Amino acid sequence: MTGPGPDLGPAGVPRRRTGTRARRFRGRLVVANATVGYELDEVGEQVFLLVDGERSVRDIAATVAAAYGEDPATVEADVVDLLAGLAGECLIELVP
Secondary structure (H helix, E strand, O other), X not given: OOOOOOOOOOOOOEEEOOOOEEEEEOOEEEEEOOOOEEEEOHXXXXXXXXXXOXXXXXXXXXXXXXXXXXXXXXXXXXXXXXXXXXXHOOOEEEOO
């Protein structure tokens, strides 16, 4: 998969792609593969750590929304945007 694809929505289930690595650098989580690195903020880190190939985008957003006391629908849209970016860089993919 080279992009987010049509299924990147609330019911989609993302997983980390083979070759994606995560390391802490200067207090931030950096996720990378052989060609690109992505520095995540605190919320982005929480989202990425919930990407396990079992949770749906909706489940991830609900967990993050509950942790920060935010509106789940707003958080879901932000989670979709972040995951689309990560998928576009081939760091995650959707479970078929």
